[in-house]
Structure formats: structure tokens, C-alpha cells
Amino acid sequence: MAIEHLVDFPHIVRDPQIHGGEPIVAGTRVPVRGLAVAQRFSPEMDYLRAAYPALSVALIEEALAFYDAHRAEMNRVIRENEAALD
Numbered sequence: 001m002a003i004e005h006l007v008d009f010p011h012i013v014r015d016p017q018i019h020g021g022e023p024i025v026a027g028t029r030v031p032v033r034g035l036a037v038a039q040r041f042s043p044e045m046d047y048l049r050a051a052y053p054a055l056s057v058a059l060i061e062e063a064l065a066f067y068d069a070h071r072a073e074m075n076r077v078i079r080e081n082e083a084a085l086d
Contacts (some may be wrong), residue, residue, distance in 0.1 A: 009066045011059055022077050023066060025059050033078050035060060036067040 013026045023032040030052060038051050048060050055063075067074045 008069070009062055011062050012066045023063075023070075023074075025055060025063055028054060030055065030063075031077075032063045032066050033074060033081060035063045036074060037078060039064060 011026045012023050012032060014021045014023055018024055018029055019031050024030055025032070025035075035048065035052065038048055041047070045057060045060065049055070049057065052060065
């Protein structure tokens with residue numbers, strides 16, 4: 001199956017080979033959910049850049065915008081991931 005590029009968010013993709021196809025930043029294995037959870041701890045861009053140094057500010061902003069646009073889906077993914085850790 002091919003990587004799905006999302007039209008409104010060109011750097012957010014779904015690759016069934018990475019994290020079960022959940023949204024990630026293109027060219028990385030960084031899940032959007034990871035950025036959303038990190039932002040809960042500290043909304044400061046400096047914190048997010050330090051946590052994800054390979055990502056530019058623009059990529060972080062795009063991932064967070066994707067989270068905002070798909071909040072219900074992403075919150076479900078976050079809950080499922082947290083439940084798997086229990």
C-alpha cells in the first residue's frame with residue numbers, strides 16, 4: 001500500500017508500515033500524537049523544538065494544525081496508545 005499524503009497538510013502522511021498507519025510527519029517516524037502530547041506538557045515552541053530537534057518550526061506547526069483539524073480522531077489515537085501502555 002502506498003503512503004497517503006494529506007492534501008491540506010502536505011507534510012503529514014499515513015504509512016501503513018509506520019505506527020500502524022497513524023498520521024506522522026513525512027520523512028520521519030514522528031507521530032502527530034507525539035507532538036500533541038508533548039504540547040500538553042509545554043506549549044512553548046522552544047520545548048517542542050528541543051523535544052523534536054529534527055523538525056522545523058513549520059513542520060511542528062503543521063502537525064499541530066493537523067491535530068486541531070482532526071481532534072476527535074487524534075484524541076482516540078492518543079487514548080488507545082496510552083491504554084496500550086497500561
